[in-house]
Amino acid sequence: MTQTQQQPAAGSPLVTRGLTKRFRGGQVAVDSVDLEVPAGSVFGFLGPNGSGKTTTIRMLLGLIAPTAGEVQLLGEPMPKAQLRVLPRVGALVEGPAFYPFWSGQANLLRFDAADSTADPRTRKARAGEALERVGLSNAAGKKVRAYSLGMRQRLAIAVALMQRRELLVLDEPTNGLDPQGTREVRHLIQDLAGDGTTIFTSTHLLAEVEQVCTHAAVMSRGKLIRQSSVAELRAELRPRLVVRTPDLGIAAETLKSLGVTDLKTTDETVEGDAVELPIEKFAAALVAADVRIHGFGLERPSLEETFVALTGEGFDVAQ
Known part of the structure; x- marks a missing residue:
């Protein structure tokens, strides 16, 4: 509301x-x-x-x-x-x-x-x-x-x-x-x-x-x-698909072809906004592209990230 x-x-x-x-x-x-x-x-x-x-x-x-x-x-x-x-x-x-x-x-x-x-x-x-x-x-x-x-x-x-x-x-x-x-x-x-x-x-x-x-x-x-x-x-927090792999380029291209947006790569991780596809579809496409997967899953943003996005300011997460 x-x-x-x-x-x-x-x-x-x-x-x-x-x-x-x-x-x-x-x-x-x-x-x-x-x-x-x-x-x-x-x-x-x-x-x-x-x-x-x-x-x-x-x-x-x-x-x-x-x-x-x-x-x-x-x-x-x-x-x-x-x-x-x-x-x-x-x-x-x-x-x-x-x-x-x-x-x-x-x-x-x-x-x-x-x-x-x-x-x-x-x-x-x-x-x-x-x-x-x-x-x-x-x-x-x-x-x-x-x-x-x-x-x-x-x-x-x-x-x-x-x-x-x-x-x-x-x-x-x-x-x-x-x-x-x-x-x-x-x-x-x-x-x-x-x-x-x-x-x-x-x-x-x-x-x-x-x-x-x-x-x-x-x-x-x-x-x-x-x-x-x-x-x-919490229900409005869009999950992020996170893949840990040394094959960042191939993984990013594969996810992009499946409609994943806002792709970001850091170290050995590529992540993006997941689309309405079963998670096993992403896994199967990555395996088919010979991407070596060291970690894989959906991660939901925290309330902290949501509030910071709303205000542009940081919050104290201590205690």
Whole structure:
């Protein structure tokens, strides 16, 4: 699904139309973005650093005003309805800020006390459950000033989990986490989605999309380049026929005669876009041409290659 001006699907918890943000001097940080997040999805908001992801998220939550366009959260207009909507939304935006000389648990209790919709009778129990879910039970009494960046990131997620949320907005939730912590947060996101929470998570890590997300949108230089389900993206990746052989010239000519396009040769490999022929037809033609085959098969491009092709920019594939 590409950007359209169609009516949002019933129950879409997050929708934007023409969302735009210009800063002083005319700099356009976000340019006419149309987003639609399906209910119950884990939606990856993907793009290189500086592509406009955080600015978009801040507008979604009413933290900054858009220059133009509309935002609907949980069926309500933002920021007009933020007092009704935001208690139903959990959020982690940019670097988490806490009282450094208070413990992690004390911070959670203080944040919850500031929420007029929170039940004070269950506050301590809910704090304990949230800390356990993010793996900070053993550090609950430790001062936040002694927390690592990764621990602070987990604590920020715990704040968002103090109450059941219909929508969870996470801006780079694995930032600062070690590989083990990253895996734990991924499992946490999957568990929350399994409970019916819609997750909207921004990231510049392709692994987040490939391993966790059901849907994705790609930002580049403030523009929304593409949005669809991850399954649709994978289905559109055209396989490449790859032949490893010392007979590059003969192999290339043979594949060309069968309609293989975009042929490329490197070292002892020739590859190209496969046509609609059974793979055994290619193998038989190469054998008939006396091509010595050291390796042969179809390789599907990765999501990384697809996103780089869409944006012309690199992504971080670490973790």
